[in-house]
Amino acid sequence: MNPTAVPDLSSDAWLLALGTMLALALVGRLWHRWQQDRADKQALSCRSLPFDSTLARWPGVPEADTDMQRLVGEVQDRLGMQLLAARTLARTGDDLPGPARLMHLDQQLAQALLSLRLMREAVRAEPAALGDGLHGLQAHFQPMLAERGIRLSWQVDEAAATLHLPARSRLHLMRLVQEALDNVVRHAEGAHAAGFELRLLEERSQRSLCLRISDDGRGKPEGRRAEATARGIALMERIASDLGAPLAIGPARPGWVVDLTLKL
Known part of the structure; x- marks a missing residue:
């Protein structure tokens, strides 16, 4: 193999690899944020709370404010659906031409980043x-x-x-x-x-x-x-x-x- 050869970035394999790397990078960022939020909550909480799978709990959102918890939970659900759609497209979008698949994947990840921004705005201690x-x-x-x-x-x-x-x-x-x-x-x-x-x-x-x-x-x-x-x-x-x-x-x-x- 020629070490100076330039990879064919237009091939489906490269597009799939690039899309997967972008999705994994975003998921890694979300995982880091979730771990940080969880650690902050454990440090600030003096009592344990029962787990409620139907209600998203975020630091910065009072537990008594069930409406805000519901809203943040809805944005969180939307983020999950967007990431799932991006992953599905990266894995099963063989019927689309390479550039079109990459464009759709970019749009899905951009939507996911927007949902992440909304979640961040919601839990800011002092909203801008x-x-x-x-x-x-x-x-x-x-x-x-x-x-x-x-x-x-x-x-x-x-x-x-x-x-x-x-x-x-x-x-x-x-x-x-x-x-x-x-x-x-x-x-x-x-x-x-x-x-x-x-x-x-x-x-x-x-x-x-x-x-x-x-x-x-x-x-x-x-x-x-x-x-x-x-x-x-x-x-x-x-x-x-x-x-x-x-x-x-x-x-x-x-x-x-x-x-x-x-x-x-």
């Missing part, structure tokens, strides 16, 4: 300003939409960007934004432009956070995509209900819009 958390979502979705020929306009006014929400409301809002933008990525057929707007309005003694996510694609996808979109809409409606915030989703000129108003 809202704009800092949203910046991570912008950095994730803007290039992803650009790859599909969709230009994302991102507008957050200074008052909204510097706002500090309670951890529960913050996680709810971040998950809704993630789901809405993910729907644009997956289902905005024929779209060329999308918009994200977040404003803090003050009227008399009432402050409201106004969110709008829109695109100019066809509003109602057909066939199997409609079912996936319906699931996304149902999740956003449940999040809005938990927030106690009015939500409007549906076709609107020139395409599709998601509107949420959260009273503070």
